[in-house]
Amino acid sequence: MPTGDYDSKPSWADQVEEEGDDDKCITSELLKDLPLKDLPLSGGLKDTPSNGGLKDTPLSGDLSADVELLKGGPLPSPKELINGNIKTITEYREEEDGRKVKIIRTFRIETRKASKAVARRKNWKKFGNSEFDAPGPNVATTTVSDDVFMTFITSKEDLNCQEEEDPMNKLKGQKIVSCRICKGDHWTTRCPYKDTLGPMQKELAEQLGLSTGEKEKLPGEPEPVQAQQSKTGKYVPPSLRDGASRRGESMQPNRRADDNATIRVTNLSEDTRETDLQELFRPFGSISRIYLAKDKTTGQSKGFAFISFHRREDAARAIAGVSGFGYDHLILNVEWAKPSTN
Amino acid sequence: MKPILLQGHERSITQIKYNREGDLLFTVAKDPIVNVWYSINGERLGTYNGHTGAVWCVDADWDTRHVLTGSADNSCRLWDCETGKQLALVKTNSAVRTCGFDFGGNIIMFSTDKQMGYQCFVSFFDLRDPSQIESDEPYMKIPCNESKITSAVWGPLGEFVIAGHENGELNQFSAKSGELLVNVKEHTKQINDIQTSRDMTMFITASKDNSAKLFDSTTLEHQKSFRTERPVNSAALSPIFDHVVLGGGQEAMDVTTTSTRIGKFEARFFHLGVEEEFGRIKGHFGPINSVAFHPDGKSYSSGGEDGYVRIHYFDPQYFEFEFEA
Numbered sequence: 001m002p003t004g005d006y007d008s009k010p011s012w013a014d015q016v017e018e019e020g021d022d023d024k025c026i027t028s029e030l031l032k033d034l035p036l037k038d039l040p041l042s043g044g045l046k047d048t049p050s051n052g053g054l055k056d057t058p059l060s061g062d063l064s065a066d067v068e069l070l071k072g073g074p075l076p077s078p079k080e081l082i083n084g085n086i087k088t089i090t091e092y093r094e095e096e097d098g099r100k101v102k103i104i105r106t107f108r109i110e111t112r113k114a115s116k117a118v119a120r121r122k123n124w125k126k127f128g129n130s131e132f133d134a135p136g137p138n139v140a141t142t143t144v145s146d147d148v149f150m151t152f153i154t155s156k157e158d159l160n161c162q163e164e165e166d167p168m169n170k171l172k173g174q175k176i177v178s179c180r181i182c183k184g185d186h187w188t189t190r191c192p193y194k195d196t197l198g199p200m201q202k203e204l205a206e207q208l209g210l211s212t213g214e215k216e217k218l219p220g221e222p223e224p225v226q227a228q229q230s231k232t233g234k235y236v237p238p239s240l241r242d243g244a245s246r247r248g249e250s251m252q253p254n255r256r257a258d259d260n261a262t263i264r265v266t267n268l269s270e271d272t273r274e275t276d277l278q279e280l281f282r283p284f285g286s287i288s289r290i291y292l293a294k295d296k297t298t299g300q301s302k303g304f305a306f307i308s309f310h311r312r313e314d315a316a317r318a319i320a321g322v323s324g325f326g327y328d329h330l331i332l333n334v335e336w337a338k339p340s341t342n
Numbered sequence: 343m344k345p346i347l348l349q350g351h352e353r354s355i356t357q358i359k360y361n362r363e364g365d366l367l368f369t370v371a372k373d374p375i376v377n378v379w380y381s382i383n384g385e386r387l388g389t390y391n392g393h394t395g396a397v398w399c400v401d402a403d404w405d406t407r408h409v410l411t412g413s414a415d416n417s418c419r420l421w422d423c424e425t426g427k428q429l430a431l432v433k434t435n436s437a438v439r440t441c442g443f444d445f446g447g448n449i450i451m452f453s454t455d456k457q458m459g460y461q462c463f464v465s466f467f468d469l470r471d472p473s474q475i476e477s478d479e480p481y482m483k484i485p486c487n488e489s490k491i492t493s494a495v496w497g498p499l500g501e502f503v504i505a506g507h508e509n510g511e512l513n514q515f516s517a518k519s520g521e522l523l524v525n526v527k528e529h530t531k532q533i534n535d536i537q538t539s540r541d542m543t544m545f546i547t548a549s550k551d552n553s554a555k556l557f558d559s560t561t562l563e564h565q566k567s568f569r570t571e572r573p574v575n576s577a578a579l580s581p582i583f584d585h586v587v588l589g590g591g592q593e594a595m596d597v598t599t600t601s602t603r604i605g606k607f608e609a610r611f612f613h614l615g616v617e618e619e620f621g622r623i624k625g626h627f628g629p630i631n632s633v634a635f636h637p638d639g640k641s642y643s644s645g646g647e648d649g650y651v652r653i654h655y656f657d658p659q660y661f662e663f664e665f666e667a
Contacts, residue, residue, distance in 0.1 A: 112382075118365045121406065122380070127426035128389030129375065142384040145347040145652065150611070150621045150660055 085109045087136075107136060242288055242310070261288075261309040262337040263319055268292075269328040272301045281307050284321060285314025306337050345625060346384035348651040350377040355645030356398050357632045361406040364637040366423075368409060369651050370397035376411050378423070381636060381643070384653055390421045392428050399440050403447030410450055412438025418452045420469070430475045432467065435460040440493055444500035444517070451503055451517070453491040462490040464503060464515060484520045486513075493535050497559050498542040504559065506533025506547055512562055524562045528555055534574065540581040540637065548577040554588050556614070568612045568619075576632045582639030584614035589630030589644050609633060609644055613665045620665055625652055 079090040087107040094100050114122070126133050130141075265277070274292050281287055288310050293302040309315040315336075323334040353372035360367055360381065367381045376390035376397055395415030402409050402423065409421040414437040420430040434454045441452035448469050456462040465480040474481060489509040497504055497514065502523060505513045510529030513522055531551035538545040538559065548554045554577040556566040568577070574590040591607045609630055611621040628647030635642045641655040 114365070115363065117405070118363050121365055121424075124387060124424050126386070126388050127424075128391050130386045130388045133386065137383055137385040141348060141350050141386045142379075143347045143349070145345045145625065147344055148623055148625050148654075149343070150623050150657065152621045152659075152663060153619060 261312045261315045263307050263315050263334055264337040266304045266333045267330050268301055268303050269330050270300045277305055281318055284318040286310050343654055343657050345652040345654045348379055348384055350386055351649050354647040354649055355631050355651060357400055358634050358643055358645040358651055359400055360634055360636055361402040362404055367643060368400045368402060369645055370400045372396035381653060388426045390426050401442045403443040410441050410443060412441040412452050432475060433478050442496050444496050453494050456490040462486040482520050484515050492532050495536045495538055506536050508532045514562055526562045528564045535576040537578050539579045546577045546579050548574040566617050568617055572606055575630060578633045578635045580635050580639050581637055586612045586614055587633050587642055589633040591629030
């Protein structure tokens with residue numbers, strides 16, 4: 001594109017001509033859709049024969065507006081072109097941000113027969129806020145809207161619509177909603193104990209008291225090591241894993257036991273940290289390992305984690321307690337982890 | 343169809359009305375400007391400027407010489423249709439809710455709201471007697487003690503006025519003596535709109551109780567009911583088919599608290615005889631406050647809470663459509 005003002009003018013003119021040609025095609029298509037065409041041209045004649053004398057009324061139907069972005073150059077003066085019954089108005093305008101815009105509006109001029117009174121009214125001078133409007137529709141107040149269609153409905157569909165609304169009312173009547181946290185008559189998300197696990201945690205704490213008591217009887221359970229392990233989430237060499245201190249036992253059964261008490265938590269939010277998981281699952285029993293999948297570069301959670309408990313019962317309780325629990329803004333999904341293939 | 347969109351108002355539309363031939367469309371809204379448009383192409387002919395409050399109602403006389411508007415600025419004004427000049431101003435004590443010319447265009451009727459300690463009245467002025475306007479003294483004033491009038495139209499031949507009330511009652515008042523001729527109560531809530539058929543033998547009411555009903559003009563006998571699941575703000579009878587168009591939707595204050603189905607704002611077409619819905623037209627993004635059929639029945643217009651007026655010219659399908667009962 002030439003940048004100079006004078007250079008750009010001729011290329012502009014070419015453009016205008018080309019665009020003009022294209023436009024005609026478009027508008028003639030548009031014309032077909034226009035409602036005005038469907039009306040009989042002599043409607044006024046039939047309705048009011050008693051009014052006698054007929055008069056031609058020139059009408060213009062607003063058809064379409066095409067906006068085009070222009071570059072450089074001064075603003076050419078607006079053009080009005082009447083070709084048969086098609087009136088094309090080309091305007092140029094400078095936008096606030098300095099862009100220059102060419103607007104092509106196409107109108108169809110229609111002549112209809114109408115009664116004297118209507119024809120006289122059609123020639124009235126505009127007044128009030130429209131006093132200075134040019135003849136024809138003013139785009140500030142009159143535009144053509146998008147195509148709409150009448151949707152025809154049969155009585156059957158209508159009945160279906162009514163039925164659709166009924167089931168909801170039925171649900172409202174019955175008290176089928178029960179909170180998973182406190183068993184109250186509300187949705188779990190509206191539970192006042194939502195963020196704390198509330199009553200369930202108390203219940204668990206009691207159970208935990210029993211289970212920890214039992215656990216203490218078990219030999220070789222180095223608590224502090226586990227806590228450290230779960231915090232870091234790093235690879236733990238077998239020598240440091242639980243049971244490593246137990247002699248004479250092969251790795252195999254122990255490993256299986258570990259697998260058996262592992263749960264998979266999915267649909268975690270990105271902000272989840274291992275400590276959060278620890279906090280969430282500790283009430284259910286002692287945790288041997290927490291693995292939270294994280295993105296290598298960003299360090300953000302990938303949305304899933306594995307949590308290994310020492311005891312399978314604890315894991316089962318955790319599944320029952322936390323599955324479907326709303327954490328952050330998401331509903332957690334907790335299930336048994338599948339044994340790893342290797 | 344491609345509706346013509348008229349953007350002449352800044353607030354929600356309160357009423358739209360065609361003149362007798364249907365070449366002009368008058369629109370009023372909760373802003374003080376009264377607009378008149380050529381219905382054929384949506385070109386604005388002009389505005390009637392002078393009101394200082396929301397305009398509730400508009401009417402044009404038989405030969406479209408005069409326009410009457412009633413407003414919440416406690417005035418009813420008469421305008422010259424062609425030039426937009428104000429011809430007369432009647433001051434009232436409270437907002438003017440409904441207004442209308444009688445058949446001959448000589449007598450005007452309007453009703454005022456029950457508000458600010460004033461009662462609801464139906465006032466009748468004879469335009470041939472200028473002293474009535476000058477002194478703001480109607481030749482007849484009918485008080486309505488119980489419930490205020492929310493919509494009113496002239497009956498056939500200018501013999502009586504049919505008024506719909508806030509409590510759902512319909513009353514027929516004689517235009518000669520002012521006495522109450524007939525009283526019926528078919529609606530349970532406010533009657534938002536009354537429109538007569540082309541020959542004025544029947545009229546249709548639109549009520550907040552989610553229904554529209556067809557009545558006989560002289561006896562106020564209930565004929566048909568059209569039920570929806572939302573308040574009906576306006577109803578119009580087709581002059582050429584046995585069709586009814588209903589406009590409505592939930593009240594503006596309820597829009598944000600109820601389900602967001604856009605379908606609530608459609609214009610709905612019912613068959614007059616079998617009382618069943620057969621079609622819908624979308625477009626407005628707020629409740630429809632007023633609908634009107636063009637007197638030739640080939641187009642209809644609707645004005646909504648969104649402040650737009652849309653003129654719809656029916657597709658050929660509408661004329662070919664036959665209702666299967």
